Amino acid sequence: MNVAASLSSIATVRFPNCHRCFRSSKTLIPSSSVRIMSQFSSSPSASSAPPMSSNTVAVESKKPPKQPWLIVGLGNPGKKYHSTRHNVGFDMVDAIAEAEGISLSSVSFKALVGKGLIGDVPVIFAKPQTFMNKSGESVGSIVSYYKIPLKQVLVIFDDLDLPFAKLRLLPKGGHGGHNGMRSVIDHFKGSRDFPRLRIGIGRPPGKMDPVNFVLRPFTKQELEELNFTFQDGVEAVRILLLEGFNKSATFVNSAKPLEQCG
Secondary structure, eight states: OOHHHHHHHHHTSOOTTHHHHHHHOGGGSOHHHHHHHTTSOSSGGGGGSOOOOHHHHHHHTOOOOOOOEEEEEOOOOSGGGTTBGGGHHHHHHHHHHHHTTOOOOEEETTEEEEEEEETTEEEEEEEEOSOGGGHHHHHHHHHHHHTOOGGGEEEEEEETTSOTTOEEEESSOOOTTOHHHHHHHHHTTTOOOSOEEEEEOOOOSTTOOHHHHHTSBOOHHHHHHHHHHHHHHHHHHHHHHHHOHHHHHHHHHTTSOGGGGO
Protein backbone atom coordinates (compact mmCIF):
# COMPACT_ATOMS: atom_id res chain seq x y z
CA MET A 1 0.00 0.00 0.00
CA ASN A 2 1.44 3.38 -0.92
CA VAL A 3 1.73 6.31 1.57
CA ALA A 4 -1.33 8.18 0.24
CA ALA A 5 -3.52 5.11 0.55
CA SER A 6 -2.20 4.47 4.04
CA LEU A 7 -3.08 7.96 5.22
CA SER A 8 -6.51 7.70 3.62
CA SER A 9 -7.27 4.55 5.56
CA ILE A 10 -6.13 6.15 8.82
CA ALA A 11 -8.41 9.13 8.23
CA THR A 12 -11.45 6.84 8.13
CA VAL A 13 -10.77 5.25 11.51
CA ARG A 14 -12.43 6.67 14.63
CA PHE A 15 -10.23 7.27 17.67
CA PRO A 16 -12.49 8.30 20.59
CA ASN A 17 -10.70 10.68 22.95
CA CYS A 18 -7.40 10.17 21.13
CA HIS A 19 -6.62 13.88 21.14
CA ARG A 20 -5.41 13.27 24.70
CA CYS A 21 -3.13 10.43 23.53
CA PHE A 22 -1.46 12.49 20.82
CA ARG A 23 -0.10 15.04 23.25
CA SER A 24 1.47 12.48 25.58
CA SER A 25 2.48 9.76 23.07
CA LYS A 26 3.78 11.60 20.04
CA THR A 27 6.44 8.95 19.30
CA LEU A 28 3.82 6.23 18.85
CA ILE A 29 1.93 7.82 15.93
CA PRO A 30 3.47 9.48 12.87
CA SER A 31 3.14 13.26 12.83
CA SER A 32 1.36 13.13 9.47
CA SER A 33 -1.37 10.95 11.03
CA VAL A 34 -1.66 13.36 13.96
CA ARG A 35 -2.35 16.25 11.60
CA ILE A 36 -5.13 14.31 9.94
CA MET A 37 -6.76 13.14 13.16
CA SER A 38 -6.55 16.59 14.75
CA GLN A 39 -9.38 17.59 12.41
CA PHE A 40 -11.78 15.53 14.48
CA SER A 41 -13.20 16.08 17.92
CA SER A 42 -13.73 13.40 20.56
CA SER A 43 -17.41 14.32 20.41
CA PRO A 44 -19.40 11.69 18.44
CA SER A 45 -21.34 14.38 16.58
CA ALA A 46 -18.25 16.36 15.63
CA SER A 47 -17.02 13.98 12.92
CA SER A 48 -19.07 15.84 10.33
CA ALA A 49 -17.75 19.27 11.38
CA PRO A 50 -15.48 21.19 8.97
CA PRO A 51 -11.72 20.81 9.42
CA MET A 52 -10.27 23.01 12.15
CA SER A 53 -6.60 23.85 12.66
CA SER A 54 -4.89 23.44 16.03
CA ASN A 55 -4.53 27.23 16.19
CA THR A 56 -8.30 27.66 15.91
CA VAL A 57 -8.86 25.27 18.81
CA ALA A 58 -6.45 27.25 20.98
CA VAL A 59 -8.20 30.55 20.24
CA GLU A 60 -11.69 29.21 20.93
CA SER A 61 -10.68 27.68 24.25
CA LYS A 62 -9.78 31.11 25.65
CA LYS A 63 -12.86 32.99 26.80
CA PRO A 64 -12.51 36.75 27.19
CA PRO A 65 -12.53 37.89 30.83
CA LYS A 66 -15.91 39.01 32.10
CA GLN A 67 -16.36 42.70 32.78
CA PRO A 68 -16.99 43.51 36.43
CA TRP A 69 -20.27 44.65 37.88
CA LEU A 70 -20.31 47.66 40.16
CA ILE A 71 -22.78 47.41 43.06
CA VAL A 72 -23.19 50.81 44.74
CA GLY A 73 -25.10 51.61 47.90
CA LEU A 74 -25.94 55.26 48.57
CA GLY A 75 -25.78 56.83 52.00
CA ASN A 76 -23.95 59.21 54.33
CA PRO A 77 -20.70 58.35 56.14
CA GLY A 78 -20.25 58.50 59.91
CA LYS A 79 -21.88 57.09 63.04
CA LYS A 80 -24.41 59.90 63.09
CA TYR A 81 -26.14 58.43 60.05
CA HIS A 82 -25.75 54.75 60.90
CA SER A 83 -29.04 52.79 60.56
CA THR A 84 -30.97 55.82 59.33
CA ARG A 85 -33.47 55.52 56.50
CA HIS A 86 -31.31 57.45 54.07
CA ASN A 87 -28.51 54.90 54.60
CA VAL A 88 -30.46 51.77 53.74
CA GLY A 89 -28.48 51.55 50.48
CA PHE A 90 -25.30 51.18 52.54
CA ASP A 91 -27.00 48.53 54.67
CA MET A 92 -28.10 46.50 51.65
CA VAL A 93 -24.58 46.54 50.15
CA ASP A 94 -23.18 45.40 53.51
CA ALA A 95 -25.67 42.52 53.60
CA ILE A 96 -24.85 41.37 50.06
CA ALA A 97 -21.08 41.67 50.57
CA GLU A 98 -21.24 39.76 53.84
CA ALA A 99 -23.32 36.99 52.28
CA GLU A 100 -20.73 36.64 49.50
CA GLY A 101 -17.75 36.81 51.87
CA ILE A 102 -16.43 40.08 50.46
CA SER A 103 -15.00 42.73 52.78
CA LEU A 104 -15.38 46.43 52.08
CA SER A 105 -12.10 47.23 53.78
CA SER A 106 -10.22 49.43 51.33
CA VAL A 107 -10.69 53.11 50.58
CA SER A 108 -10.37 54.37 47.02
CA PHE A 109 -12.25 56.70 44.70
CA LYS A 110 -13.68 58.43 47.80
CA ALA A 111 -15.48 55.20 48.74
CA LEU A 112 -15.26 52.10 50.87
CA VAL A 113 -14.59 49.40 48.29
CA GLY A 114 -14.55 45.60 48.20
CA LYS A 115 -13.77 43.27 45.30
CA GLY A 116 -14.59 39.62 44.75
CA LEU A 117 -16.67 37.16 42.77
CA ILE A 118 -20.34 36.22 42.76
CA GLY A 119 -20.30 32.85 41.02
CA ASP A 120 -17.80 33.46 38.25
CA VAL A 121 -18.70 37.13 37.82
CA PRO A 122 -16.24 39.76 39.11
CA VAL A 123 -17.90 42.37 41.27
CA ILE A 124 -16.92 45.65 42.92
CA PHE A 125 -18.91 46.88 45.93
CA ALA A 126 -18.77 50.56 46.80
CA LYS A 127 -20.16 52.85 49.49
CA PRO A 128 -19.33 56.47 48.57
CA GLN A 129 -17.99 58.49 51.49
CA THR A 130 -18.66 61.88 49.87
CA PHE A 131 -22.03 62.41 51.59
CA MET A 132 -25.20 61.69 49.69
CA ASN A 133 -25.41 64.82 47.53
CA LYS A 134 -21.98 64.19 45.97
CA SER A 135 -22.24 60.43 45.48
CA GLY A 136 -21.67 60.80 41.75
CA GLU A 137 -18.09 61.99 42.27
CA SER A 138 -17.16 58.60 43.65
CA VAL A 139 -19.35 56.44 41.41
CA GLY A 140 -18.32 58.28 38.25
CA SER A 141 -14.63 57.83 39.05
CA ILE A 142 -14.97 54.07 39.60
CA VAL A 143 -16.94 53.59 36.38
CA SER A 144 -14.42 55.63 34.40
CA TYR A 145 -11.34 53.92 35.83
CA TYR A 146 -12.58 50.34 35.34
CA LYS A 147 -14.45 51.15 32.12
CA ILE A 148 -17.61 49.53 33.44
CA PRO A 149 -20.59 49.69 31.07
CA LEU A 150 -23.52 51.49 32.67
CA LYS A 151 -25.75 48.45 32.15
CA GLN A 152 -23.51 46.75 34.73
CA VAL A 153 -23.77 49.45 37.38
CA LEU A 154 -26.43 48.69 39.99
CA VAL A 155 -27.24 51.59 42.32
CA ILE A 156 -29.14 50.79 45.52
CA PHE A 157 -30.94 53.57 47.40
CA ASP A 158 -33.87 54.49 49.63
CA ASP A 159 -37.24 55.49 48.20
CA LEU A 160 -39.96 57.46 49.96
CA ASP A 161 -42.54 56.44 47.37
CA LEU A 162 -42.35 52.70 48.07
CA PRO A 163 -44.00 51.02 51.06
CA PHE A 164 -41.60 50.27 53.87
CA ALA A 165 -39.21 47.32 53.28
CA LYS A 166 -40.45 46.72 49.72
CA LEU A 167 -38.05 46.38 46.78
CA ARG A 168 -38.30 47.36 43.15
CA LEU A 169 -35.71 46.65 40.47
CA LEU A 170 -35.75 48.85 37.37
CA PRO A 171 -33.52 48.88 34.26
CA LYS A 172 -33.33 52.68 34.11
CA GLY A 173 -35.13 55.85 35.19
CA GLY A 174 -34.80 59.31 36.67
CA HIS A 175 -33.65 60.45 40.10
CA GLY A 176 -37.17 60.87 41.51
CA GLY A 177 -36.01 63.76 43.67
CA HIS A 178 -33.29 61.67 45.32
CA ASN A 179 -30.19 63.87 45.56
CA GLY A 180 -27.77 60.94 45.56
CA MET A 181 -29.24 59.60 42.34
CA ARG A 182 -29.30 63.10 40.90
CA SER A 183 -25.56 63.35 41.49
CA VAL A 184 -24.89 59.92 39.95
CA ILE A 185 -26.86 60.79 36.81
CA ASP A 186 -25.01 64.11 36.52
CA HIS A 187 -21.65 62.29 36.62
CA PHE A 188 -22.89 59.82 34.00
CA LYS A 189 -23.28 62.82 31.67
CA GLY A 190 -27.03 62.76 32.10
CA SER A 191 -27.45 59.08 31.22
CA ARG A 192 -30.23 57.31 33.12
CA ASP A 193 -29.69 53.95 31.45
CA PHE A 194 -28.39 51.94 34.38
CA PRO A 195 -30.22 49.52 36.70
CA ARG A 196 -31.29 50.53 40.17
CA LEU A 197 -32.67 48.71 43.20
CA ARG A 198 -35.05 50.89 45.18
CA ILE A 199 -35.76 50.13 48.85
CA GLY A 200 -38.99 51.47 50.29
CA ILE A 201 -38.76 53.47 53.50
CA GLY A 202 -42.38 54.68 53.53
CA ARG A 203 -43.78 58.17 53.81
CA PRO A 204 -43.16 60.53 56.75
CA PRO A 205 -46.01 60.55 59.28
CA GLY A 206 -48.31 63.55 59.48
CA LYS A 207 -46.67 66.75 58.32
CA MET A 208 -43.09 65.73 59.14
CA ASP A 209 -40.47 67.22 56.84
CA PRO A 210 -39.19 64.46 54.52
CA VAL A 211 -35.61 65.67 55.14
CA ASN A 212 -35.98 64.97 58.85
CA PHE A 213 -37.77 61.70 58.19
CA VAL A 214 -35.05 60.16 56.02
CA LEU A 215 -32.46 60.94 58.70
CA ARG A 216 -34.43 59.14 61.42
CA PRO A 217 -33.04 55.79 62.62
CA PHE A 218 -35.04 52.61 62.15
CA THR A 219 -36.81 51.11 65.13
CA LYS A 220 -35.86 47.64 66.35
CA GLN A 221 -39.01 46.20 64.80
CA GLU A 222 -38.28 47.90 61.47
CA LEU A 223 -34.74 46.52 61.46
CA GLU A 224 -36.10 43.02 61.98
CA GLU A 225 -38.43 43.45 59.04
CA LEU A 226 -35.62 44.85 56.91
CA ASN A 227 -33.57 41.70 57.48
CA PHE A 228 -36.02 39.81 55.26
CA THR A 229 -35.74 42.58 52.66
CA PHE A 230 -31.95 42.27 52.72
CA GLN A 231 -32.22 38.51 52.18
CA ASP A 232 -34.34 39.19 49.10
CA GLY A 233 -31.80 41.74 47.96
CA VAL A 234 -28.95 39.24 48.26
CA GLU A 235 -30.86 36.73 46.13
CA ALA A 236 -31.90 39.40 43.61
CA VAL A 237 -28.29 40.44 43.00
CA ARG A 238 -27.16 36.83 42.56
CA ILE A 239 -29.89 36.27 39.97
CA LEU A 240 -29.07 39.57 38.25
CA LEU A 241 -25.40 38.74 37.79
CA LEU A 242 -25.76 35.04 37.00
CA GLU A 243 -29.09 34.79 35.15
CA GLY A 244 -29.83 38.26 33.84
CA PHE A 245 -31.93 41.34 34.57
CA ASN A 246 -35.31 39.96 33.52
CA LYS A 247 -35.20 36.98 35.88
CA SER A 248 -34.04 39.18 38.73
CA ALA A 249 -36.75 41.77 38.09
CA THR A 250 -39.39 39.01 38.03
CA PHE A 251 -38.11 37.73 41.37
CA VAL A 252 -38.11 41.19 42.94
CA ASN A 253 -41.19 42.79 41.44
CA SER A 254 -43.80 40.19 40.52
CA ALA A 255 -44.83 39.05 44.00
CA LYS A 256 -45.12 42.55 45.39
CA PRO A 257 -48.30 44.58 45.93
CA LEU A 258 -49.80 46.29 42.89
CA GLU A 259 -49.08 49.77 44.18
CA GLN A 260 -45.39 49.16 43.45
CA CYS A 261 -45.99 48.58 39.76
CA GLY A 262 -47.01 52.09 38.80
